[in-house]
Amino acid sequence: MKKSSPKKDPVVHLPEFVTGSALSFPILKILKEDGTLYKDAVLPLIDREKALKIYDTFLFLRIFDERMLAAQRQGRISFFMTSTGEEATHVGSAAALQDDDMVMAQYREPGPLYFRGFTTANFMNQLFSNEQDLGKGRQMPVHYGSKKLNYMTISSPLATQIPQSVGYAYAQKIEGSQSCTLCFFGEGAASEGDFHAAMNMATLFEVPLIFFCRNNHYAISTPSEQQFAADGIAPRGVGYGMKTIRIDGNDVLAVMKATEEARKLAVEKNEPILIEAMTYRLGAHSTSDDPSGYRSRKEENRWKKSDPVLRMKKWLLAQEWWSEKEDQEAMDTKREEVRNEMQKAEKIPVSELSSLVTDVYDKPPWHLQEQLAELEQHIRRYPKEYPKSSWRFKND
Amino acid sequence: MTEMNLLQAINSALDIAMASDEKVLCFGEDVGGFGGVFRATSNLQKKYGKNRCFNTPLTEQGIIGFANGLAAQGQSPVAEIQFADYIFPAFDQIVNETAKFRYRSGNQFNVAGLTIRTPYGGGISGGHYHSQSPEAYFAHTPGLKIVVPRNPYQAKGLLLSSIRDQNPVIFFEPKRLYRASIGDVPETDYELPLGEAEIVSVGSDITVIAWGAQMEIVEKAGAMAGEERISCEIIDLRSILPWDVQTVENSVKKTGRLLINHEAPKTGGFAGEIAATIQERCFLYLESPICRVAGLDTPYPLALEKEYTPDVFKTFEAIKAAMNY
Numbered sequence: 001m002k003k004s005s006p007k008k009d010p011v012v013h014l015p016e017f018v019t020g021s022a023l024s025f026p027i028l029k030i031l032k033e034d035g036t037l038y039k040d041a042v043l044p045l046i047d048r049e050k051a052l053k054i055y056d057t058f059l060f061l062r063i064f065d066e067r068m069l070a071a072q073r074q075g076r077i078s079f080f081m082t083s084t085g086e087e088a089t090h091v092g093s094a095a096a097l098q099d100d101d102m103v104m105a106q107y108r109e110p111g112p113l114y115f116r117g118f119t120t121a122n123f124m125n126q127l128f129s130n131e132q133d134l135g136k137g138r139q140m141p142v143h144y145g146s147k148k149l150n151y152m153t154i155s156s157p158l159a160t161q162i163p164q165s166v167g168y169a170y171a172q173k174i175e176g177s178q179s180c181t182l183c184f185f186g187e188g189a190a191s192e193g194d195f196h197a198a199m200n201m202a203t204l205f206e207v208p209l210i211f212f213c214r215n216n217h218y219a220i221s222t223p224s225e226q227q228f229a230a231d232g233i234a235p236r237g238v239g240y241g242m243k244t245i246r247i248d249g250n251d252v253l254a255v256m257k258a259t260e261e262a263r264k265l266a267v268e269k270n271e272p273i274l275i276e277a278m279t280y281r282l283g284a285h286s287t288s289d290d291p292s293g294y295r296s297r298k299e300e301n302r303w304k305k306s307d308p309v310l311r312m313k314k315w316l317l318a319q320e321w322w323s324e325k326e327d328q329e330a331m332d333t334k335r336e337e338v339r340n341e342m343q344k345a346e347k348i349p350v351s352e353l354s355s356l357v358t359d360v361y362d363k364p365p366w367h368l369q370e371q372l373a374e375l376e377q378h379i380r381r382y383p384k385e386y387p388k389s390s391w392r393f394k395n396d
Numbered sequence: 397m398t399e400m401n402l403l404q405a406i407n408s409a410l411d412i413a414m415a416s417d418e419k420v421l422c423f424g425e426d427v428g429g430f431g432g433v434f435r436a437t438s439n440l441q442k443k444y445g446k447n448r449c450f451n452t453p454l455t456e457q458g459i460i461g462f463a464n465g466l467a468a469q470g471q472s473p474v475a476e477i478q479f480a481d482y483i484f485p486a487f488d489q490i491v492n493e494t495a496k497f498r499y500r501s502g503n504q505f506n507v508a509g510l511t512i513r514t515p516y517g518g519g520i521s522g523g524h525y526h527s528q529s530p531e532a533y534f535a536h537t538p539g540l541k542i543v544v545p546r547n548p549y550q551a552k553g554l555l556l557s558s559i560r561d562q563n564p565v566i567f568f569e570p571k572r573l574y575r576a577s578i579g580d581v582p583e584t585d586y587e588l589p590l591g592e593a594e595i596v597s598v599g600s601d602i603t604v605i606a607w608g609a610q611m612e613i614v615e616k617a618g619a620m621a622g623e624e625r626i627s628c629e630i631i632d633l634r635s636i637l638p639w640d641v642q643t644v645e646n647s648v649k650k651t652g653r654l655l656i657n658h659e660a661p662k663t664g665g666f667a668g669e670i671a672a673t674i675q676e677r678c679f680l681y682l683e684s685p686i687c688r689v690a691g692l693d694t695p696y697p698l699a700l701e702k703e704y705t706p707d708v709f710k711t712f713e714a715i716k717a718a719m720n721y
Contacts, residue, residue: 078521079521129698129699130699137697137698137699137700138523138524138695138697138698138699139523139524139525139698140521140522140523140525140526140698143523155525156481156523156525156526157481157482157484157485157525158454158482188453188454189454191453191454191455191458192454192455192456192457192485193455193457193458193485194485219425219426219454220425220426220430220433221426221429221430221433221451222425222426222428222430222451222453222454226428226451226453227453227454228453288433289433293430294429294430350699350700351699351700353700353703355700356692356694356697356700356703356704357692357694360693360694360695367663367693368692368693368694371662371692371693375692375703378709378710378713379703381709381713382709385702385707385709386702386703388699388700388702388703389700389703
């Protein structure tokens, strides 16, 4: 364990209070809204291929969000959450990681999955809760996860993944894996006790971990000024003895650069890092709320101007890595793919009845076997009442 | 009388409670200006000001710890936990603090004024984190009262009693019924007793007990049984802790049979407690084993929600099985 180095504090003889304003956080920006770079800004490791892979993920997410939001409104899926406006935070950070780095997300960060090869079908099968969903149709839409892609399955309760990420990173360290964990959370979730416990343990245990806060200004309807009185989340990192950086979360190059540097410190020096990315949730919290009940259109429009996707597109066009024609073609292809995969996923049946009792334990114990048998017998008696399951018994 | 849904009835109860006692405060995540994610606290901030109805940060342990402090000072906080599935960060504050405040101080301090409101239960495609029925965890905690209403009329009267009761109360609201359950509710102030069950339909062959959203299910099953000339006595337990053993005992002594239905998993569910107590008191009156129709001993599923649920057909079959024992 880390021993705190002896530090001599000055002694005073009149009370002196230290205030938060003694601390100020510069904000890292690399890419301007017009698609040009700030003078003196240093690019992250990025070439044309990587840039286009990031942008490809952006386009997918935009079309995916738009189509699935519509699908929810049509009653085809029960629930959805968009990440519109925040794409640079989760895609940019994924682009600065290695594929064997672990991602522990909150729920509004599908980018790393797509970036690492999660297919459109994978997404659709989860959203339609069908039998090909990797989570076996057990969780609400957007609770993705992939062991293969090092992306921990999403859990709805907020902030629970934060202390878990400390444990995961500790294990990576003691195994000498040379990889790290990146943990996403929102500025609202950072009010949970789990966040504070995690921050303290991370610096104490010196783990290779990046805490990535998406400060999108809203926790459902609660604006950040009603969430905390201090200057954002960043000062808390310093308070727990952690190197901390605040960045423009709508600037994908700044996100990459900060994550790249953080990863070096995490993996090479076992220093946990806190990144606070300033961004904005352009859509609703979920398909269950309407933001017009808690914020103004004017405010939303102000943030639309710093759209991370458009900003990157301008940069790509400016250096002739991309053209409007290619942009249109890519969007058309993605639309087609989303439409096709949605239609396919919709037709796949839900998991079979026994999936109710599997995975509760490694093997279903006697009482679950008994309950399954009783249930099956009951469904055979009332096949019409349980159409999702009873059709499988027809050919017995 | 006005026609209200269950949410409106709760809003009306909170409105009356705040109007009649300035020590009543309402708070929780998104509770203030927005009026809560389900709108149970709509307009309360406008009417009673930001000091009495407000948003909290996103921290359930903070919300309940804060509420304990308010109540210890003599206020009547009505704290909302957005979903019962998210109450567990506050488990320590509730189980070790709320429930034991009076006892440990020799009644020098108490949190009598505290009410915790939280939506519970499934049937809304919510998967395992928006569907749980955690009443039994809390029923294992002496010092708490636990109340679950079945319809708008009950919700308003029971919530007003809960807020004014001189003990901390957890008030579980059946969210599946928030907008689905509609009924006549007095606009005026009224209270319904805590700790008292209600016989909602008198019968002679079997006693059927449930609470909250499951009442609708057992009433439908009772009607199906009626068509087969089985007479069900249907009881809404209303309070889980303390529960009305006398009403249940009297009924079982009359019918000789008992079925308990709850949405929570069977093992460790509150039906087990009722069954144990009733066999102690009615052993020689029983004509069939006491029967539990409950959720499976698994997390609450999503795609197979219908299969998991202790629904009308499972209840109806269990009633018949008890009759044919």
